[in-house]
Each structure stands twice: as C-alpha cells, then as structure tokens.
Amino acid sequence: MNDAKIDIYAAIESCIDVKASTYAKNKQRGGSSGKKGSRYEDFYFAYKVALIASEYIDKDCVNWPFICQQIKGFVDDMQVKYEGETQYFQLKNASNVSWNAGGHSIETDFHYQYVLSTFLGEPKPTTTLVVSNVLEQHKLAKEVPNKIKKHSDVLHFPYCGDSLNRLVIENNELQEALKPLSRALNPSLDELCGVFGILILSGMSFPEGMKIDDLIKNTTIYHPSLLRPFYIANTELLLSDGFKRVVDGIQGLTYSVAKGFFSWNALGTSGILGFDCKDSRFIDFQDHVERQQPTTFDDFEGLLP
Numbered sequence: 001m002n003d004a005k006i007d008i009y010a011a012i013e014s015c016i017d018v019k020a021s022t023y024a025k026n027k028q029r030g031g032s033s034g035k036k037g038s039r040y041e042d043f044y045f046a047y048k049v050a051l052i053a054s055e056y057i058d059k060d061c062v063n064w065p066f067i068c069q070q071i072k073g074f075v076d077d078m079q080v081k082y083e084g085e086t087q088y089f090q091l092k093n094a095s096n097v098s099w100n101a102g103g104h105s106i107e108t109d110f111h112y113q114y115v116l117s118t119f120l121g122e123p124k125p126t127t128t129l130v131v132s133n134v135l136e137q138h139k140l141a142k143e144v145p146n147k148i149k150k151h152s153d154v155l156h157f158p159y160c161g162d163s164l165n166r167l168v169i170e171n172n173e174l175q176e177a178l179k180p181l182s183r184a185l186n187p188s189l190d191e192l193c194g195v196f197g198i199l200i201l202s203g204m205s206f207p208e209g210m211k212i213d214d215l216i217k218n219t220t221i222y223h224p225s226l227l228r229p230f231y232i233a234n235t236e237l238l239l240s241d242g243f244k245r246v247v248d249g250i251q252g253l254t255y256s257v258a259k260g261f262f263s264w265n266a267l268g269t270s271g272i273l274g275f276d277c278k279d280s281r282f283i284d285f286q287d288h289v290e291r292q293q294p295t296t297f298d299d300f301e302g303l304l305p
Contacts, residue, residue: 006120008072008073008116009024009025011116011119011120012024012112014119015115015116015118015119016112016115020074020112023104024072024073024074024112027074027076027104028070028071028072028073028076039161039162040091040093040157040159041078041091042200042203043157043159043164043167043200044078044089044130044157045067045078045200045203046199046200046203047157047174047177047196048067048078048080048089049067049199049203049212049215049216050174050177050181050196050199051177052064052065052067052212053180053181053212053213053216054177054178054179054180054181056212056213057181057216057228057230063083064211064212064213064214065080065081065082065211065212066080066081066209066210066211066212067080067081067209067210067211067212067215068209068210069209070207071209073088073113074108074109074110074112074113074116075088075089075090075109075110075113075127076088076090077089077090077091077130078091079209082123083123084123084124085123085124085125086117086123086124086125086126087125087126087128088113088117088125088126088127088128089127089128089130090106090109090110090127090129090130091130091131091157092106092129092130092131092132093131093132093159094131094133094136095133095136096136097129097131097133097136097140099140099143099144099145100145106129107145107148110127110129110148110151110152111147111148113125113127114148114151125151126151126152126153127148127152127153128152128153128154128155129152129153129154129155130154130155130157131154131155131156131157132156132157132158132159133156134156134158137154137155137156141153141154158170158171164193164196165193167196168189168192168193168196174196175189175192178192178195179192180228181195181227181228182195182226182227182228182259183225183228183259183260183261183272183276184259184261184272185258185259185263194223194226195226195227198219198222198223198226198227199219201219202215202218202221202222203215205218205221206218213230216230217230225261225274225275225276228259228260228276229259229260229276229278238257238260238262238277238278238282239257239262239277239286240286240290242290243286243289243290246289246290246293246294247289247300249295250266250294250295250296250297250300251296251297252267252297253266253300254266257277260276260278261273261276261277262277262282264300266297266300266301267297271304273285273304273305274305281305285303288303289303
C-alpha cells in the first residue's frame with residue numbers, strides 16, 4: 001500500500017474492529033502529548049540512528065532505512081522501515097513492566113500491530129519492547145507470550161535521567177555506535193557527546209520521520225563538520241599530487257586522510273582540519289600550500305587554516 005494514501009484507523013477497523021481503531025486514535029493522541037519533555041525516547045531514537053548509520057555510512061549507493069517517532073498504530077514509539085523489514089518499538093522507562101497488565105496490554109498491542117502491519121503488506125514486521133531496567137529485560141525476555149513470540153523481542157537501553165553526557169559516558173554500546181560517525185579516528189567522550197546531541201537535534205527537525213541519511217546530512221545545519229562525511233571511494237584521490245610532494249618533503253611531518261578529514265602529526269603536536277576533504281576550503285588549502293612550498297613543519301603550521 002502507498003503510505004501517503006493509508007488511513008491507518010480505517011485499516012484497523014478492516015483488519016481488527018472499530019473498538020481497536022478508537023483505542024489506537026486515543027493512544028496516538030496520548031503519545032503525542034506525553035512525548036513533550038520525554039528524553040528516554042529521544043535518547044533511544046538517536047542511539048538507533050547512530051547504530052544504523054554506523055553500518056551504512058561506508059556503503060555506496062544504498063537505500064537507507066526510514067525512521068520515525070510517534071507513529072499511528074499500537075506499537076507507536078518508533079518505526080524503522082528497511083527494504084525487507086519493518087520494525088516497531090515500544091519503550092518503557094519503568095522499574096516494573098508486564099506483558100499482560102492493564103486493559104490494553106503490551107501483548108495485545110504487539111499482536112494488533114503485527115495484524116495491522118501484515119494487513120498493510122509491510123515486509124516482515126517485528127515488534128520490540130525496550131526497557132530501562134536490565135533485570136526487567138531479562139525477566140520479560142523469558143516470558144514473551146506465545147501469541148507474539150515469533151515477531152517480538154525485548155531489549156535493554158539504560159536511562160540516566162536527562163543527562164545526555166552521563167548516558168554517553170556510562171554506556172559503552174552507545175559509544176561504539178557513535179564512534180564511526182565522528183570525524184576523529186579516536187574521538188574523545190566530549191566529541192561523542194557532541195555527536196549524540198546533534199543527532200537528537202537533527203531528529204527534531206523531522207517530526208514526520210525521515211531517511212537516516214537525510215537526518216545525518218541535516219546535522220550540518222547545527223554544526224558543519226562535527227560528523228564525518230558519507231562514503232568516500234578513495235581518500236588518496238582527495239589529495240593533489242603537488243600537495244603531496246610538498247608535505248612529503250617536510251621532515252618529521254606525518255599525515256593521513258581518515259573518515260574524510262585531513263590530520264597531521266609532527267614534533268609532538270597533532271591536529272585535524274575543521275572541514276572535510278570534499279570541502280572547497282580544503283582545495284584552497286592545498287593550493288595555498290603548493291604555492292608557498294613550506295620546507296619545515298613550522299612553515300607548514302603557519303599555513304594551517
């Protein structure tokens with residue numbers, strides 16, 4: 001089905017019933033209202049973006065997944081759409097979570113979402129419960145009801161209050177997801193916090209959802225070079241022959257192009273340019289070095305932008 005033409009609530013009436021459609025409408029209104037001020041969902045959203053982007057960023061000509069928060073449906077906190085799979089996520093930042101508690105249980109929501117997704121022809125729908133308490137995650141993973149077991153999973157993602165920095169500093173998995181997106185080869189924790197924060201900001205610009213590559217590109221609005229550029233086929237092609245002849249002749253200077261950024265090391269100092277090698281400013285920098293022909297690191301350092 002064409003997403004632009006889908007009336008979700010009419011579809012729910014068709015594949016389940018009117019009562020379920022009314023419940024989904026109320027759930028969506030409540031979710032949109034409750035989203036204000038909620039950080040757990042924002043943090044997990046940015047983590048998921050980083051996790052997916054770190055897998056795709058070095059691939060050329062790929063169809064990036066589409067991601068959205070607060071969708072219409074029963075499992076409504078987040079949706080990720082791949083070419084061959086549709087993932088739904090429900091987040092619970094609580095110390096006590098149950099599959100069956102309440103008038104509309106998580107089990108029912110997951111079952112209804114699978115029925116709806118199948119009715120809509122979405123490829124391989126899955127439903128995932130994300131909880132902030134690791135003991136709850138272990139317990140719930142052992143108790144997944146048979147009715148939803150074939151398409152459901154339980155994951156743990158910690159919550160550190162509203163502190164973005166603390167979450168990054170204390171979560172190794174989050175750090176590993178963020179590292180490939182940083183421009184630095186060995187990014188500091190402060191740099192990783194910056195990457196995480198800019199992903200959150202960029203996601204807020206697309207309330208209706210977006211492809212993840214568009215979200216990554218949108219980060220340049222907030223900071224032009226905090227994240228690394230996309231796929232670069234051959235980093236050596238980014239350096240002109242004349243530029244390489246000059247810098248190769250400077251004693252004690254080593255340099256590299258990693259993640260699309262030019263970096264250098266000499267005489268106990270090191271650095272990385274504030275713009276990537278696809279930037280027109282890097283072309284200007286190379287031309288400037290070629291014209292000035294520095295022969296020592298001190299001379300070269302004086303030409304750095």
